[in-house]
Amino acid sequence: MRPTELIAAPQVPRSGQHARKLLVTQKLPPRNLYETIGILTQEPDYSFHFSYLSAYVQAEYFRELPGLPKDPGGVDSDLLFPFFAERVISPARPDRSKSLAFLRLSESAEPFEILARSGGSRINDHLELLPFPEAVGEDRYTFAFFVHGVRYLDGEGHCVLEQLGPGEALQVEREPSNPESELALKVSHNGASLGYIPHPLLNFVNPAVAAGDYNLTVVQRNSPDAGFHQRLLVRLDYTARGDDAPFSGVDLTEF
Numbered sequence: 001m002r003p004t005e006l007i008a009a010p011q012v013p014r015s016g017q018h019a020r021k022l023l024v025t026q027k028l029p030p031r032n033l034y035e036t037i038g039i040l041t042q043e044p045d046y047s048f049h050f051s052y053l054s055a056y057v058q059a060e061y062f063r064e065l066p067g068l069p070k071d072p073g074g075v076d077s078d079l080l081f082p083f084f085a086e087r088v089i090s091p092a093r094p095d096r097s098k099s100l101a102f103l104r105l106s107e108s109a110e111p112f113e114i115l116a117r118s119g120g121s122r123i124n125d126h127l128e129l130l131p132f133p134e135a136v137g138e139d140r141y142t143f144a145f146f147v148h149g150v151r152y153l154d155g156e157g158h159c160v161l162e163q164l165g166p167g168e169a170l171q172v173e174r175e176p177s178n179p180e181s182e183l184a185l186k187v188s189h190n191g192a193s194l195g196y197i198p199h200p201l202l203n204f205v206n207p208a209v210a211a212g213d214y215n216l217t218v219v220q221r222n223s224p225d226a227g228f229h230q231r232l233l234v235r236l237d238y239t240a241r242g243d244d245a246p247f248s249g250v251d252l253t254e255f
Contacts, residue, residue: 018044018135019041019042019043019044020041020042020112020116020132020134021039021040021041021042021132022039022040022041022112022115022116022129022130022131022132023036023039023129023130023131023132023200024036024037024038024039024040024050024065024127024129025037025127025128025129025130025198025200026126026127026128027126028059028061029061031180031181033180033181033199034126034128034198034199034200035056035199035200036053036056036200036252037052037053037056038050038051038052038053038056038065038068038254039051039053039132039252039254040081040084040115040129042112047076047077047078047079048076048077048078048079048080048081049074049075049076049077050068050074050075050077050081051073051074051075051254051255052068052070052074052254052255053251053252053253053254053255054251054253054254054255055251055253056255057070057255065083065127066083067081067082067083068081068083070255072255073255074254074255080111080112084115084120084129085111087115087118087120087121087122087129088111088114088115088118088120089114089118098225099118100114102222102225102226102230103117103118103230103233104117104219104220104233105117115129116129116131117131117144117233118230119146119229121229128198130145130198130200130201131143131144131145133204133238136237139239139240140237140238140239140240141237141238141239141240142235142236142237142238143235143236144219144233144234144235144236145198145201145233145234145236146198146229146230146231146232146233146234147187147194147195147196147197147231147232147233147234148195148196148197148198148199148229149195149196150194150195150228150229150231150232151228152195153193153194153195154193156192157192157193157194159192160189160190160192160194161194161221161231161232162221164189164194164218164221164232165218165221166218166219166220166221167217167218168189168217168218169215169216169217170187170188170189170194170216170217170218170234171187171188171189171216172185172186172187172188172197172205172209172214172216173185173186173188174186174209180199181199181202183199183202183203183206184196184197184199184202185197185202185205185206185209187216187232187234194232195232204238205236205238208236208238213238213239214236214237214238214239215236215237216234216235216236216237217234217235217237218232218233218234219233219234219235220232220233221233
């Protein structure tokens with residue numbers, strides 16, 4: 001493993017805390033859907049690790065991300081890799097407070113928290129970071145994310161969206177006829193479609209939906225000023241059964 005350029009300030013280790021992970025996803029051929037290409041980890045001592053997935057490295061369309069070489073075992077850094085750090089909302093931005101409010105984060109939010117909630121997306125680069133489910137108890141997992149596809153809601157969907165409040169329960173419905181993916185999971189409220197579960201999360205959410213052992217609730221509904229991609233923030237709570245685990249059925253083997 002070799003280090004990359006470092007930026008940002010070191011922080012005090014989080015005693016007793018576990019490593020936190022983000023799925024690094026990108027639109028990939030042939031279906032032009034977001035797929036996981038790597039994993040970004042923040043260790044308990046606030047150091048960072050990035051690895052590509054083996055399946056992505058072996059694909060003919062593999063491309064290295066800037067400053068993140070294809071090294072077996074991944075790369076380590078004491079500070080957040082520049083490629084990801086530049087995707088964090090800058091303290092110098094005049095709209096920083098408003099942007100963090102859309103994410104339901106405070107001014108003191110750490111860069112990793114901001115990436116986990118915002119996705120770190122930039123115009124036209126087709127890359128998004130998504131939260132890895134966090135264990136909150138024995139066999140219990142939780143994570144928050146923004147619903148995809150809000151821009152395509154019909155009139156009924158928009159009306160229902162504008163009435164949602166924090167804590168309201170939502171439903172997840174299978175949509176095997178979806179032209180983009182037969183695994184698509186639609187988010188709805190009393191029959192009205194509100195968008196979709198992000199594609200890279202489907203293999204985690206599908207077992208929960210099949211077992212009926214999940215709770216999907218509204219965390220925050222934002223105004224149109226937030227943009228379609230940040231209109232509806234939700235939280236999924238899920239209890240694993242037996243040998244089930246987060247992302248069962250997904251090959252997350254790191255290169």
